[in-house]
Amino acid sequence: MKKVLWIILGCTIASIGVLILRHSHVVTGGTAGLSLSLSYALSLSFAVIFFLINIPFYLFSFFQMGWKFTATTIGSVSLLSLLTSLDHLLPSFTLPSLMGAVTGGLIAGLGLSILFMNGASLGGANILALFAQRKFGWDPGKVNFSFDFLVVLSSMYSIGLSKGIFSVISIAITGFVISYFKQKIALHNQPTSASATQPLDNALSK
16 A cells, blocks of 8 residues: 555656646657657647557566556556646646756656656656666666657657757756666566565575
8 A cells, every 4th residue: 555655656746747847848758758749749638648659568568577567557657647637727837948847857757766666667668767677787767868868859850959958958857866766766676586586595595
């Protein structure tokens, strides 16, 4: 139950970050950033695009990360989609791009870190970043930034150069926050099989 509450908190914080970025007209990375970019270009709901675009990553997650991680990720993505869909209930407002990039990136990074530390993610590049950490010991913040940077580059056409620069600032801050918590994330991102056999290994070594 405690983990569920942390996941809800992480999703809530991340959704605030996404909304700040949206109202700053700044794109974040990963599937969230790609969904934001497509929502600008196609005038479609971010929540719907975000949910649909994650489906292929769920399949990868199921086979590589396990069903528990996949289930919590699907739940997290669904919750974030729901929370961001409530944007229309808020009064209309616009934030300066630089302020939005810094604040939104920081808040989104904190929300993602909380999710990572509780066995969940927001799909897409998050899944790949955690897989790379588990498999190769790579820094999830740097891996996440690499994928995010590619998303921002692909979004330059729809958001323009200046917004693209602010978007890079945003994802750099998000990546820095995740990297800051990488040790704690690593502790919670261990294969289940390894943790299950550890007590037996310890007993045999005595």
